[in-house]
Amino acid sequence: MWISTSRWLPGLYGLISIMGGLAAADTTPDFTSVRTKFVKDYSGTGPSEPAEEKYFHESSFHYHYDGRYAEQELPEEDTLPHLSQLIRTYLSTMADLGAETWIMHGTLLAWWWNQKIFPWDNDIDVQVSEPTIHFLDEYYNMTEHHFDIPGVEGGRTYLLEINPNYVFRSIEDTMNVIDARWIDTSSGLFIDITAVRPDDDRRKKGDTGALMCKDKHHFDENDIFPLRNSRFEDFPVKIPFEYVKLLEEEYGPKALTATDFQDHHFNEETLVWDPATLERKRSLRRRGAVDLPVRTTPLKYKMR
Numbered sequence: 001m002w003i004s005t006s007r008w009l010p011g012l013y014g015l016i017s018i019m020g021g022l023a024a025a026d027t028t029p030d031f032t033s034v035r036t037k038f039v040k041d042y043s044g045t046g047p048s049e050p051a052e053e054k055y056f057h058e059s060s061f062h063y064h065y066d067g068r069y070a071e072q073e074l075p076e077e078d079t080l081p082h083l084s085q086l087i088r089t090y091l092s093t094m095a096d097l098g099a100e101t102w103i104m105h106g107t108l109l110a111w112w113w114n115q116k117i118f119p120w121d122n123d124i125d126v127q128v129s130e131p132t133i134h135f136l137d138e139y140y141n142m143t144e145h146h147f148d149i150p151g152v153e154g155g156r157t158y159l160l161e162i163n164p165n166y167v168f169r170s171i172e173d174t175m176n177v178i179d180a181r182w183i184d185t186s187s188g189l190f191i192d193i194t195a196v197r198p199d200d201d202r203r204k205k206g207d208t209g210a211l212m213c214k215d216k217h218h219f220d221e222n223d224i225f226p227l228r229n230s231r232f233e234d235f236p237v238k239i240p241f242e243y244v245k246l247l248e249e250e251y252g253p254k255a256l257t258a259t260d261f262q263d264h265h266f267n268e269e270t271l272v273w274d275p276a277t278l279e280r281k282r283s284l285r286r287r288g289a290v291d292l293p294v295r296t297t298p299l300k301y302k303m304r
């Protein structure tokens with residue numbers, strides 16, 4: 001059922017939170033500083049043929065788990081807390097490195113509603129710019145990052161793994177559209193990282209702001225930059241400039257207004273997606289306090 005009266009509420013909430021984020025941040029987005037990141041030109045670099053094999057392997061039991069670190073899915077009530085720490089540790093690491101990243105796809109849609117991961121989701125999508133993926137390859141491939149996490153004995157270790165095929169820049173490499181992953185080694189859950197690159201073919205035809213990802217998504221520089229500051233899972237995050245346009249293109253306008261979705265109903269007072277059945281509601285209730293992760297592994301190299 002589509003409820004049109006609710007149309008403006010979540011959007012307005014998102015906007016207020018962005019403006020709050022903007023006011024609170026030390027730096028507001030700045031076109032020139034952002035654009036210089038695309039100055040290094042990787043066009044014409046990399047192999048001329050796509051790889052013959054897929055680099056990242058998902059587990060046989062679930063395509064959102066890395067089988068090297070898990071034999072089964074987490075119980076439902078443990079999944080969200082793991083995902084919250086997964087995105088927070090990733091965002092915290094990229095911020096510490098000075099590496100530009102932002103949320104996209106389903107994660108951006110979840111942000112639009114209440115700045116929280118959808119309770120039924122188990123994947124997280126982020127993007128980075130091309131110089132960032134080169135930096136991460138050069139200094140941080142296969143690095144492990146330990147975090148203390150309140151309430152989690154021994155904390156958790158996360159692995160940053162870069163797909164060697166990221167240097168092949170075209171969509172012909174259909175087996176390697178994910179450029180990197182941030183993997184929770186305690187559960188096998190991971191974040192897919194895709195690099196957004198200048199789209200050489202479209203640029204040659206005069207489309208000067210054309211961007212693409214190997215997963216066949218196309219963007220314009222003005223859709224993404226300047227990035228906006230907001231919060232996600234109670235953590236600072238960056239989101240693409242034209243988030244409404246991008247979300248409507250990808251999911252249709254109704255995805256931004258329909259309050260019944262995936263057996264959940266969006267409660268406009270609490271701003272929570274409540275499960276349709278009470279039993280599940282109890283098991284999925286979030287704890288009140290926010291348990292922020294604290295990095296214990298030092299970072300040697302920074303982008304800026």
Ligand SMILES: *[C@@H]1O[C@H](CO)[C@@H](O)[C@H](O)[C@H]1NC(C)=O
Pocket residue numbers: 137141142161162163164165
């Ligand atoms: C990252 O390291 C792994 C393991 O050594 C390797 O298989 C992979 O090719 C490396 N990625 C890049 C981008 O070099």
